[in-house]
Amino acid sequence: MLGIKLVRLIEAHSEALSRGLMEQIRKSERTSDFRKIPPKELRLAAAEVYRNLGEWLLQKTESDIAGRFRAVAARRVQEGIGLHQAVWALMLTRDHLLRFLRREAFADNIVELHGELELQQMLNQFFDRAVYYVIVGYEEARQQSGPKGDLTRMKELAVSIGLMSERSIEPRTLQD
Numbered sequence: 046m047l048g049i050k051l052v053r054l055i056e057a058h059s060e061a062l063s064r065g066l067m068e069q070i071r072k073s074e075r076t077s078d079f080r081k082i083p084p085k086e087l088r089l090a091a092a093e094v095y096r097n098l099g100e101w102l103l104q105k106t107e108s109d110i111a112g113r114f115r116a117v118a119a120r121r122v123q124e125g126i127g128l129h130q131a132v133w134a135l136m137l138t139r140d141h142l143l144r145f146l147r148r149e150a151f152a153d154n155i156v157e158l159h160g161e162l163e164l165q166q167m168l169n170q171f172f173d174r175a176v177y178y179v180i181v182g183y184e185e186a187r188q189q190s191g192p193k194g195d196l197t198r199m200k201e202l203a204v205s206i207g208l209m210s211e212r213s214i215e216p217r218t219l220q221d
Contacts, residue, residue, distance in 0.1 A: 051164050052099040054149060055142065063092035066141045075133045078126040090117075091138065102167045110171070111178045118182025128183045132176055139172040 055062065067088040070076045079087060094101065101110070121131045143165065203209040 049099065049103075051146060051161065052102060055098050055145070056096055058145070058149075059092050059095035059098075062095045062141065062145060063088045066091045066138055069137055069141060070134050073133070073137065076130045076137065078124075078130045079134060081124055081126070094138065095142070102164075102171055107174065110174045111181070114175045114178035115182035115185065118179045119186050121179075122183060122186040128180065131179050131183070135172060135176050135179065139168060142168065 067084055070079050070087060070091075071084065105113075118131065146161070146164070200209060
């Protein structure tokens with residue numbers, strides 16, 4: 046399977062990939078919460094996924110992925126990382142990897158092209174599951190932090206869609 050050659054290429058470059066990803070995450074305004082995490086810790090988290098990609102794609106089960114990314118979500122909640130930022134970081138991780146593959150992997154024939162497409166499909170499936178289980182993990186962490194009243198949840202929703210400000214309980218009109 047040619048996809049395995051590409052996975053090994055990724056694993057061999059895991060340190061450089063993780064450094065580049067860490068810089069991207071720390072610079073992006075969409076992932077500004079990650080600046081709370083020490084750079085070395087962030088780089089190690091990225092390197093772990095890249096270094097063991099073959100295992101994640103070929104050997105790990107759905108429950109392995111669920112367990113890993115629920116745990117990641119719980120840790121990110123404790124660190125004060127917003128859900129939207131955690132999801133964006135996963136998207137950056139996937140996109141950073143795909144850009145690397147486009148630079149490094151050149152299909153010379155239809156068999157190699159098929160291997161590249163197969164790997165891309167496996168990567169997308171893996172990252173889709175990672176995003177799903179991060180969201181599940183955030184919801185679980187939210188539920189464990191204590192039940193909130195309906196009024197509190199409604200206020201949080203109104204703030205999140207811009208109908209209210211966090212500082213006031215006065216509703217704002219849509220024209221504001």
